Amino acid sequence: MKDTLNSTDFEQSAHTIQAKRVHFTYLKTIVDQQLIQREVLHRIQAADAELDDLLAIQRLIPLEKINVSSDVGEIVQRLIRGSVYVQLEPDFHEGLLIDVADLQRGYRSNNEADNEYSVIGPKAGFVEDLDTNLNLLRKELLTEHLRFEAYSKGSLSQTRVIIAFIDGICNPEHVDTVRQRIEDAEFDVVFDSSIIDQVISDNANSPFPLFMSTERVDRAKFSLLSGQVAVLSSGSPYVITGPTTVFDFFASPEDYYLPWILASFFRCIRYFGVAFSILASPFYVAVLTFHYSVIPQPLLGPIIESRANVPFPPIIEVLLLEITVDMLREAGARLPTKVGQTLGIVGGVVLGTAAVQAGLTSNILIIVVSLSALSSFATPNFKMANTIRFLRFPFIALAAAWGGLGITIGFLLLIGHLLRLKSLGTPYLVPLFPFRIRNYADSFIRSSFSLTSNRPLYLRPLKLHRYKVPKPKERNDDYNRE
Known part of the structure; x- marks a missing residue:
């Protein structure tokens, strides 16, 4: 399980209740941890009946959507949707899946993207709370391949910094580069992600931004799906993504x-x-x-x-x-x-x-x-x-x-x-230089989705194909033949 969901927000804990070990597994950025404490753990600890099996635990929990499962695929899919997996020693081949997703977290009336307003499309934006931002990404990208790596930067602030990427799509060289530059950087206080942007930049003396800075959830999601790396920090509503080209800064989410x-x-x-x-x-x-x-x-x-x-x-x-x-x-x-x-x-x-x-x-x-x-x-x-x-x-x-x-x-x-x-x-001018004719479909213009089904080649993604658009079929209506 840990190999499948190898991410910083993957949480495993064990509690001794009635001389038996009860194990909890969940993704802490997508679940309601207070609900776990109040309606799951507390009720198990306060139980008078013997905890002989999983069904005895299931009868104690007053929540819906509880089922016993041993299928790894089902367990992974339920975990990334906000369930907690409860196991009872020594029986580890199956466990209880309990839906404890935090449905209200992240979407509030005051977290619209003010500086990147769009008439069409989602209005949700990131906020200053890092856990809320990770929750928003988890809700939008329901895949076990989404990875979060946590770092603590700032000798005085101990600011949490997260590297986010999709394993199997993002090129590992880009992740290693970002990881190394963040680890080598030394701060006393990290006020905003824009400071990290300047420190890990390839050329800090250029007036041109070399990383995309966005407060929109859909733009960050598109960047991750394209094969880019995202960096988030606590106290900042902006996410920086890279590598980018100069053409990325003239593309609006509304274009799509x-x-x-x-x-x-x-x-x-x-x-x-x-x-x-x-x-x-x-x-x-x-x-x-x-x-x-x-x-x-x-x-x-x-x-x-x-x-x-x-x-x-x-x-x-x-x-x-x-x-x-x-x-x-x-x-x-x-x-x-x-x-x-x-x-x-x-x-x-x-x-x-x-x-x-x-x-x-x-x-x-x-x-x-x-x-x-x-x-x-x-x-x-x-x-x-x-x-x-x-x-x-x-x-x-x-x-x-x-x-x-x-x-x-x-x-x-x-x-x-x-x-x-x-x-x-x-290169900042790709596909203009070096010349990449296949990437022109989404540079100066935004071509139809049938021509942009592949990820940008300059990102060197591990998985090139993104989606498939069926070709329109000719209509053969009966009344047209008359």
């Missing part, structure tokens, strides 16, 4: 709940939004500083009129407005929700109008920066969204120095940096 054509369209919009968010302001600076000739003649008049009273060069104008927008965003994020929304709307309108009237910026730049800020919100992952916000400023500086050539240099440096990045030894 919509028809593939719509999902692909929305994913392409996100990529366009990222490109626009990074390059819109630098192009404005480059054109107005070095490349007047590329401005169409009908647009030249409005631009000259808009900038006639602006005393600053384009670089100062853009930086002033970009920093103002980021300050509004930071202020709105740290205020209560209603106040933050009001500040963002009123502050943007008032400051934008005042800046134009005062001659500090042009009307066209207001439009460009506003669209650029709006485009950055299209990224479904907040860590990648922060990276995109940061990348605008180096590109603006290069555009002010060398114009279009500077933007080209920045783009080449960005590609070179991405080519060097790895996540748990996996």
Whole structure:
């Protein structure tokens, strides 16, 4: 049994009652341990009758769904669904299966994924309690191959850290890498899983996130089923998963709940939004500083009129407005929700109008920066969204120095940096580089489920095939023949 359910939450205990040893086996993250103590163990200990056999124990327990079983397959399936297995020495070939699943734990009214909201799909998110998070994963993945490995990190906090993976799917090399990096890391206090993210990262000096950070249960479940490793820590509602590629940060869980054509369209919009968010302001600076000739003649008049009273060069104008927008965003994020929304709307309108009237910026730049800020919100992952916000400023500086050539240099440096990045030894730009044509089905677009039945090859999963989609059959209705 222990070999089959080789996980940290697998619990075995024995109690001496009436000179006989009673053994209890269960998964502590999925059962109600108070129910075990109150309705099972306490009633056995308080029994006056002799505990001659399992039927005598069964008569003492006032619970439903109790049966005697010796089938290992049935026992394993009942354990991962929240049962406790009770055995009486010396008869170990069979035991009592008692349903004590904790059905209420994990799903509460206040654990929705606020930062990864989705209109379609499950709304359940992780919380700060680690046992609750493990319970959520156990309920969603009813397999005996789900493994939890526990570690205690932090000399002062003794924070519980869990490595989760599916044995038989996840590549053992990825698990060994994560295990070794966590064991080698030394902390005094682990405040959040994001600290572990940075410590076990392949390149801590990169602004790009190398591990996916999510508070959604369905996203963590999808990552585990794909063959990735997940890391959870107590006190943190976020789960980090890896290895990841840059394309994973632009895929939303909602993509898989919509028809593939719509999902692909929305994913392409996100990529366009990222490109626009990074390059819109630098192009404005480059054109107005070095490349007047590329401005169409009908647009030249409005631009000259808009900038006639602006005393600053384009670089100062853009930086002033970009920093103002980021300050509004930071202020709105740290205020209560209603106040933050009001500040963002009123502050943007008032400051934008005042800046134009005062001659500090042009009307066209207001439009460009506003669209650029709006485009950055299209990224479904907040860590990648922060990276995109940061990348605008180096590109603006290069555009002010060398114009279009500077933007080209920045783009080449960005590609070179991405080519060097790895996540748990996996190239960050795969399937673009190294080229993996079979993984393109779920990268730039989300293809139909019939084309994504295999797990990503770059994860090197032990089990490649994921599911089977039957081909649609031709309809032969009788009335069509008439």
